[in-house]
Every structure is written in C-alpha cells, then in structure tokens.
Amino acid sequence: MRWNVLPYTIPLWITLIFSIGTAIYIFKRRAVPGAIALFIMSLIMSLWSLGYIFELLSQSLREKIFWDNVQMLGGAMGVSCFAFALQYTKQKICLKRRVTILLAIEPVIIWILAVSNLTELFRGNAYIDTSGPFPALIYDMGIASWIDFAFGYVMYILFIILLIRFFIRSHDLYRKQASFMMIGLTITAGGYILSFLDLIPKYMRDVSPFTFTILNLSLFFSIYRYKFLNTVPIARETLFEKINDGLIVLDANKVIVDINLLAQTIINTTTNEVIGQLFHGIFPNSQEILKNMDNSMQTNLEISLKKIDQEYIYEVESLPLVNKRNTNIGWLIVLHDISERKKMEKALQISEEKYRNVCEFANDGIVIIQDGYIKYMNTKLLEMINHTYEEVINHYFDIFVIQEFRTLVRETYRRRIMGEEVNNRYEITLLCKNGDKLDVEVNAAVMNYNGRLATLGYIRDITERKRAEKALRELAVKDPLTQIFNRRHFFILAQKEFELSIHHKYSMCAIMIDIDHFKQVNDNYGHAIGDQVLCNIANNIIDSIRDTDVLGRYGGEEFAVFLPKTDICKAQLIAERIRKNIMQSSVSTDRGQIFVTASLGVAQILNFDEDDIDKLFDRADKALYTAKQKGRNKVIIYN
CATH class of the missing domain: 3.30.450.20 (PAS domain)
Known part of the structure; x- marks a missing residue:
C-alpha cells in the first residue's frame, strides 16, 4: 500500500459513508414512488466510490483494472436517474418488468465488455502512469466506453426533461424537491464529462465519485428540509386548493408536509413557515387533536380559535392515510368552519x-x-x-x-x-x-x-x-380527447373479458388500428384539426363495433379493440366495417374536407393454456405492421 495515496481517498471515504447512509434511509421509505430507483442510485454511488478507493490503493495493473471493473457497475447510474424521474413524476410509462429489463440491457452488456475487454472494445493500451502524485490507471477509451457515455447522457437528458416539465406544473414544495435533485445530478454529470473529455489531470482519471458528496448533500437537504420521500406529487390544484375546508397533511411522525391556502388563513401562517414543522408546534389546541388520533380509525372533534377578538369554531376531522399494505403513513386534517352553524x-x-x-x-x-x-x-x-x-x-x-x-x-x-x-x-x-x-x-x-x-x-x-368527483373518475379511465377508454383502463377491462373467455373457452379476437399518414394531417392542417380527426375516427369505430366489444385509445393515432366471443371470420368483418367507415367519413375545414384511411391488424386466441392478452395484441400489432407494409388502408389477419 502506498501511504501517500491515502489523503486522496479521504473524500471518497466520505462519499462512501454518505451514499450508504442515504441508501439505508431511502430503503426504509421504499413504498414512495421513485424510492427504489433512488435506492439503486445510492448503491451505485457506494460501489463506484469503493471501487475507486481500492483502485487508488492497488499497486499492480491487474488489481487496478479489477477495481476499475467494479466501478463500471456505475453505468446503471443514468438508467436509475431516468427510472426515478418516471416514477416520481408519475408518467404514463410505467416501469413494468419488461421495461426495466430493456433499460438494464445496456449497462449489463457494457459491464461484461469491461470485464472481458474482448479486442479492447472497452479499454485499450492500459498502463500505470507514475508521473503524478500517485500511480494512476490510464487507458484509451474503446468504442464501448463511448457508447456507454452517450447512453448515460441520453438517460440523464430525459431525466432533466421530465423534472423540468414536472417543475413547471407543480406546487412550490415539489419544485424545491426537484430543484435540488437536478442541481446535485448536474454537478455529477459535469464531473463525468470532464473525465471523458480529458479536461482534468491524467492521474485524476475520474472525478465523478468526488462529486457524489455534493449529490448526497443535495439529497439530504431535500429530505430533511422539504420532506422528500415523505410526500408524493398529487393532482392537488383541483381539489386540495379549491375545496371549502382547510386541509393539512401530516406524515407518520406528525410533521406537516402540505397545507392548503384556506388552512394557512385559518392558522395565520404560510407554507414556508410550517412545512417540515411538527404539527403540535404550529397548530393551536393541537394536543386535543393529537390525543384523539388512532391509526385504525378517523376522529372528529370541535375546537375554538380566536382571531381579532372574534371566535371561530371548527370541526376537525382526522383521517388516517394508508398505503397499499394498509400501513399508516400519515394523516389528513380537515378543518370545517361551523361557526355559523x-x-x-x-x-x-x-x-x-x-x-x-x-x-x-x-x-x-x-x-x-x-x-x-x-x-x-x-x-x-x-x-x-x-x-x-x-x-x-x-x-x-x-x-x-x-x-x-x-x-x-x-x-x-x-x-x-x-x-x-x-x-x-x-x-x-x-x-x-x-x-x-x-x-x-x-x-x-x-x-x-x-x-x-x-x-x-x-x-x-x-x-x-359531485360533478368534480365524477370528472376526476372519468379522467382516470377515459382519454380526455376522444372520450373513449384510455390505454390503462382499456387493458383492465380487456383482461377481465380475456380471463372470462379463457375460463369458458370462448373464441376471442383483437384489432389494432393505426391512422395512415396522420402526421401529414397535423403538419398540413394543425393539431387542432388533427384532434378533430381523431375524435371523428373514435366515433366511427364506436359505430362499427358491438356493445360487448371493448375500445380504447392505444396511444397517439393508434386504437385497440377487444372482441369477446368472436371468431376470426366475424372479427375480419368488423375490422372491414371499421376501415370502410373511416375511409368514407370526413372532417370539414375551411380548406375543404379531410379524408383519412386506416390500417388494421386482426388476431385471434391460438392456445387457451399458453396465450395471454399481451400475446394476443402483439399478434394483432404484427398484422397491423404487415398491413402498413402492403400499402396501408388494409385489413390483415395474423397468420
């Protein structure tokens, strides 16, 4: 061991301790959306820092390359950032198992190439440079290294885009959470770029682990100041701020994590003054409220508050907040003014x-x-x-x-x-x-x-x-433009029909529909006319199918139909009816009538024991692709 190297490892030891502590804290809150991805990110920072420490302490070229390979596990850093952004901002793209596998393919392949280094795809001309204050591992970057660099920064750019969009439309509390995440990761990404572009001394080959301390500090500040991982973004603007009652959200430790405008007026405070503070230190008569709280039931009581020599009486309702495991994660305090009553x-x-x-x-x-x-x-x-x-x-x-x-x-x-x-x-x-x-x-x-x-x-x-509640329920199941089922709810209904058909051995089919050259409609007439065309097509499909069939907007200009108790011949007839109705219908504009056509793929259940609904729609999608290859405006049966 070269003792002169030890001072350079001190920042790395600090980073390692911070990363492990962050990972432990986050793992305890793994039920919060995005926490698992953030936990993986902290583990990656820990491994990266640990590998760099032992690389610096190693003396032989073989040992340094071994510990450099350990650091290559950090290739999943960009993926974990992107996965966190997807979950935290509640995007429609959900991290199902197959999506997770796809995201993990590149880091796994790069790590295998780094370990095996076949034909120097990852690193070439590796040697120990002794010109600096300590022996450092130096090598030329192979094509695999550049691919890993590009992939990581694509993931990071996507992460930044998602958080910026979320920042624009979110409440002030969540903006601050997102800001500190972006600041910390931007500094880390900057260090990574400096390393790859050789803008630092050779012996400091990789400064990324040194920047992890800043990233961990930004995480800690967001966690303890803005209660990051104790709260999750919700569609609060419609109900939370406009409801006629004061609302206060507490976490499991009775710390205030959110408060609406009316509640701020009631207790004469502001968001910045109370967020992160204990409830009993902010709210008058809080002891009487807290002692009646019970994890398994809601409680009601009345309190009296004086404001400018006038007494106001409020009915206080304490509602326990539970997660999917029925574990108490906080409280919702509702303040209803009953002074007049x-x-x-x-x-x-x-x-x-x-x-x-x-x-x-x-x-x-x-x-x-x-x-x-x-x-x-x-x-x-x-x-x-x-x-x-x-x-x-x-x-x-x-x-x-x-x-x-x-x-x-x-x-x-x-x-x-x-x-x-x-x-x-x-x-x-x-x-x-x-x-x-x-x-x-x-x-x-x-x-x-x-x-x-x-x-x-x-x-x-x-x-x-009631009207607002109904609108919220419809938003959860319907596409806001075409007013047919959205993709998520479509597959929920289709899965139920699929399981029923499997149980009774009924024939069933699926149709995938894609509007031909729809981009030209948007480019030539504008998105407003394009939206009218989509709505017109949705209505044509509704008129072409049966009441028992399930229709949903698959995404963009694609639609999907599930046909229970239907053989392939009848499904083909329905698909042809859809195609003709779309072809013969039009949308009126000041530039004349717009006609469009559609390509359709039809598939049926092939094996009641082995098929599932994903396989059924995959076949219909392949048939749709064939229809587009064969000239569009066609119905193709999967064979």
Missing part, C-alpha cells in the same frame, strides 16, 4: 323567532322535522328544491327525497329520535319541483321544538363537488 344552534336555544331571523340569511338550507313532518324550511332550501313555503310545510319530509334514499332517511330519522347512535352527516339526493335531482350533504341533530323532540337538518348543495 353554532350561532344558529345557539340562537335556537334563545328563541325560535331569533333563530328564524338568523337561518333565513344562511348560505345552507335548514329544515326542522317533527313526527316525520316538515315544520320549518328556510328560504335557501326552498330555492334549492324550487318549492314555496306553503307547498312543503306540514308535508311528510321524505316525499322530497328520491326513492333510492327514502328508506335510509326514514331509518336514520327514527333511530336519531330514539336516541340511538347514528351518523349525523350523510349524502342524499333531493327531488326538485321541476323533476331535477339535487345532490346534497345533510348534517342533522336532535333539538327541542315547542317542547318536543325534533330533528334539525342543515342541507348543503354539493352538486359541483
């Missing part, structure tokens, strides 16, 4: 007349039910159901509820009056005078009315919320 209840206790004056100006509907009959209904609720006061007073209350919910409403009312434990808040649908249906949330309580028990109900219109 409390004022109404207090007014009721003073006098019915004062109560009516208050509730007539309320934003929610209010109803009093006694012995099953409506005794009072405020103006807001009358407007909601489009009735007059005379039309509802002393009428049985459930005639204004749709049939589906009448049994629930009657039973809940009966049990509440009997003093039994019932859910005070539930959702029903009211029947309006003009026949329209109105989704509402009911919050009911028992009261004393004219010396006898009655039910007081607060009715809130949740039509917009």
